[in-house]
Amino acid sequence: MILILGSGLAGLSCSYHLGHEECLILEKNSYAFGHVHSTQRDGYTWDEGPHVCFTKSEYVWELFAESVGGQFEEFEAKTTNYYRGHWIDHPAQSNLYQIPEPLRSQCLNSFLESRPVEGETTKKVTNYQEWLEQAFGPVFAETFPAAYTRKYWTCDPRKMGIDWVGGRVFEPKVEDVLAGMRGPLGRQTHYINRIRYPKSGGYQSFAAKLREGANISFGAEIVRIDLQNRKLWTADGRSFSWTRLINTLPLPDFISLCVGLPSQAYEATRELLCSQLLLINIEANHPTLRCENWMYVYDEDLYSTRINCTEKLSPRNAPVGTTGVQVEVYGSRLKPFAMDPNTIAMAVEREVKKMGLVEPFATTSLHTVYVPSANVVFTKETASALECIWATLEPFGLVREKEDCSPLTDWKQIQSLGNERWSLLMAGRFGQWKYFWTDDCVLRGRSLVGAR
Numbered sequence: 263m264i265l266i267l268g269s270g271l272a273g274l275s276c277s278y279h280l281g282h283e284e285c286l287i288l289e290k291n292s293y294a295f296g297h298v299h300s301t302q303r304d305g306y307t308w309d310e311g312p313h314v315c316f317t318k319s320e321y322v323w324e325l326f327a328e329s330v331g332g333q334f335e336e337f338e339a340k341t342t343n344y345y346r347g348h349w350i351d352h353p354a355q356s357n358l359y360q361i362p363e364p365l366r367s368q369c370l371n372s373f374l375e376s377r378p379v380e381g382e383t384t385k386k387v388t389n390y391q392e393w394l395e396q397a398f399g400p401v402f403a404e405t406f407p408a409a410y411t412r413k414y415w416t417c418d419p420r421k422m423g424i425d426w427v428g429g430r431v432f433e434p435k436v437e438d439v440l441a442g443m444r445g446p447l448g449r450q451t452h453y454i455n456r457i458r459y460p461k462s463g464g465y466q467s468f469a470a471k472l473r474e475g476a477n478i479s480f481g482a483e484i485v486r487i488d489l490q491n492r493k494l495w496t497a498d499g500r501s502f503s504w505t506r507l508i509n510t511l512p513l514p515d516f517i518s519l520c521v522g523l524p525s526q527a528y529e530a531t532r533e534l535l536c537s538q539l540l541l542i543n544i545e546a547n548h549p550t551l552r553c554e555n556w557m558y559v560y561d562e563d564l565y566s567t568r569i570n571c572t573e574k575l576s577p578r579n580a581p582v583g584t585t586g587v588q589v590e591v592y593g594s595r596l597k598p599f600a601m602d603p604n605t606i607a608m609a610v611e612r613e614v615k616k617m618g619l620v621e622p623f624a625t626t627s628l629h630t631v632y633v634p635s636a637n638v639v640f641t642k643e644t645a646s647a648l649e650c651i652w653a654t655l656e657p658f659g660l661v662r663e664k665e666d667c668s669p670l671t672d673w674k675q676i677q678s679l680g681n682e683r684w685s686l687l688m689a690g691r692f693g694q695w696k697y698f699w700t701d702d703c704v705l706r707g708r709s710l711v712g713a714r
């Protein structure tokens with residue numbers, strides 16, 4: 263039997279592609295879908311943080327479309343930035359005209375001064391801070407993306423590597439920045455442009471096809487794993503054996519549950535950093551006040567980091583004439599939450615009122631959701647920690663794969679693993695410790711059997 267730990271998208275996709283009849287999924291919650299679980303409350307639909315589909319994979323587009331019977335919204339991402347009372351179109355680096363003076367000119371001058379001189383070799387960057395300074399100039403880098411990194415990734419950009427950046431951050435050319443000093447650039451530069459979201463039921467509706475027929479045991483919290491004897495135990499005292507095991511639990515949790523591993527594996531997990539998310543969901547009795555899908559907040563004295571309005575994803579996500587403002591606040595072991603969730607929520611409510619997203623006395627409900635594992639943070643130590651952990655797991659049937667220490671996976675390069683080569687496998691954002699979106703989690707399951 264194939265035992266799958268966790269019923270998030272990665273677990274569901276592995277089960278779907280291997281055949282639900284071959285698999286048993288163990289899930290600690292009373293519901294499936296993990297991070298893409300959507301909840302209904304007071305007529306609002308809330309996701310665990312804003313989720314939209316922006317995949318490049320036709321396979322995933324089709325699978326998600328079939329799941330909702332073709333009933334999805336499709337739109338272009340509209341994003342904006344908030345900085346000390348100013349709204350700046352995204353990406354700010356090519357919309358300098360909206361940045362107040364003298365900062366605007368300082369950003370431009372520092373950008374121009376840091377352009378590589380023709381004929382000179384460009385300095386090799388070794389961390390994310392250096393990458394940002396090279397791409398944008400030190401003033402813009404420090405004021406915007408470095409400040410945002412400390413809030414969103416909870417980490418000094420000097421501690422982060424650059425192998426996760428890919429095409430996700432827009433690197434403007436000199437002419438883009440100069441044009442952005444005068445006015446709007448007039449073309450889309452966000453890495454996400456075409457977006458889909460289910461018309462109803464929240465983002466989890468896209469996973470309906472993967473979930474259908476899955477064999478899931480709910481309330482099965484795994485508390486101990488014996489890889490040697492292929493046996494594990496759940497908190498309610500049940501035990502399970504496997505011929506093949508797939509883990510989608512956060513890697514540090516998985517390793518800490520395994521008994522009898524060499525000590526270096528437990529030590530290596532201390533190098534793995536993941537952020538925690540506190541979501542503040544605010545229901546207010548007036549229509550949406552801004553047109554953007556989401557907003558980035560750079561002020562480091564504000565808790566709010568990213569903001570979206572649930573009815574901007576699908577109008578059915580909120581009662582007519584109301585708004586559901588969702589604010590993300592991040593913490594981690596490097597940046598523990600300074601106060602209890604309710605105090606943070608009240609501070610955030612004051613912030614969104616000041617930003618003009620919620621009117622005074624309009625809040626009808628305010629609640630928080632805590633997400634213990636949100637974003638895998640790629641520090642300079644991540645790859646060597648993964649190398650150590652994978653090497654430790656090889657004797658238990660883990661097969662080393664291309665790019666298994668890298669944050670990104672190029673699915674075009676990935677060959678099917680085949681059915682017989684592995685007896686222990688990692689899947690998903692937290693199991694593989696990757697910069698994975700929902701489409702990657704689906705494609706991980708598909709990669710086990712190849713295209714079909």
Ligand SMILES: Cc1cc2nc3c(=O)[nH]c(=O)nc-3n(C[C@H](O)[C@H](O)[C@H](O)COP(=O)(O)OP(=O)(O)OC[C@H]3O[C@@H](n4cnc5c(N)ncnc54)[C@H](O)[C@@H]3O)c2cc1C
Pocket residue numbers: 267268269270271272273288289290291294295296297298310311312313314315316482483484485510511512515539590635636637689690691692693698699700701703
């Ligand atoms: C704020 C935020 C916004 C995001 N936005 C987007 C987006 O716009 N588009 C996009 O494509 N992706 C987005 N993502 C990424 C996406 O959510 C993840 O890549 C994906 O959902 C991860 O799925 P998974 O199956 O790997 O992990 P999970 O969903 O975490 O699944 C793991 C499962 O294991 C279970 N589990 C954990 N511990 C135990 C245990 N001890 N015993 C039993 N079960 C256990 C959990 O309950 C969970 O169900 C976002 C992520 C976040 C945090």
